[in-house]
Amino acid sequence: MPTHPAVVTVTPRGKLEILEVPTLTPKENQVKIRVDWIASTPLNLHQADGHLLVTPPQILGGGLAGTVLSLGPDVKRLRVGDRVFGFAWRSNEEKPHQVYVVVPENLLARVPETEEYAGEQGMRRAATVSDSFVTAWHSLVTYLGLELPWPKREGYEPPKRDERVLVWGASSSSGSYTVQVLKWAGYKNILATASPKHHAALKEMGAAEVYDYRDPAVVENILKGGEVRYVLDSIGSVDGSVTPISKIVRRGAIVAVLLPVIIKDASEEEAPIYTFDVTGSVNWEEGVTALGVRTHSYLDNELHAEKLQPEIMPTLLQEGAIRPTNQKIIEGNTLLERAQNALDTLRRKEVSGERLVWRIAEAQ
Ligand SMILES: NC(=O)c1ccc[n+]([C@@H]2O[C@H](COP(=O)([O-])OP(=O)(O)OC[C@H]3O[C@@H](n4cnc5c(N)ncnc54)[C@H](OP(=O)(O)O)[C@@H]3O)[C@@H](O)[C@H]2O)c1
Incomplete structure (x- = not known):
């Protein structure tokens, strides 16, 4: 059987390694993709350093942009040669830190055929979108219970359009898509926390109020504008986000925390420590619902499984309702070097309002 290189984590905090893995033939509704560009996410670090839900040697990955090379017999929508992007994570055969993957077509969208998404730059842009967009949409609908329309009819207004919805960590990739999706759906009172250098961009994306999360008076300042009943914590740090949010919300509020x-x-210097226990991580006021988001469960919703990546995501992108996260290109002479450089950059926290993007397959 032919093989190809994949980037794997073998030991917690150890160097990444290359493993030769079988190159599979697509079955049923799968397509085989050459992975051209991928975007690193904090989950790569949680997995490499914390071995969070990892069975080594595990291939890393999440969002990809690549080219369709062959089709399973039941594929209906995609064609050989299509440039696609999407979020694939469920098994080693799908995870995109490897040169070829086989992925079902409902986890993939076509890259828009506009000038903005042409060529290499277009692929890099597209690579940044999927996992964060899916996280944003799924968190709002499934955990916060905020309506998002699909399709969106002319004149649609969400039932809770005037609620103050707080996005903590809005300059993160998932946070910025959350702000943009809320704006697109018609929500009027979107609150965002981020470093001040991102405030102007967040206002442009749709935030009505912006706050510096490092300001010691941030909780007080947010409460000056009134009650907040819906919060998406796009950071999930006990000290950096969950604790201040717990001081903002009162009985009846829903808080969704990205796990x-x-x-x-x-x-x-140090190994990470994580928990999945959102309710026990801080003292919540009685009557607050605090939930941990798992994007990986988004396929449980039939509409999301069928349309979120193939249809909703590229439509919003093409319409300009969502914009790709800024990109920082990670260089390296080999696949392993690029992967390690990306991981080291994440570990050093050299990421602010941007995604680290790097090449998987060598340039064609
Ligand atoms: N459970 C799930 O399904 C799921 C899905 C997606 C993501 N996640 C998790 O969600 C977290 C964020 O992911 P991401 O990819 O969106 O992150 P990201 O884009 O890498 O986030 C970087 C941003 O975080 C901001 N930030 C850091 N500490 C902050 C704080 N205390 N308060 C507010 N903002 C802060 C920084 O803001 P400034 O530059 O403005 O300072 C920076 O722009 C990660 O832990 C990830 O694993 C979980």
């Missing part, structure tokens, strides 16, 4: 809850973040 894992980080007790200690990975660093060059």
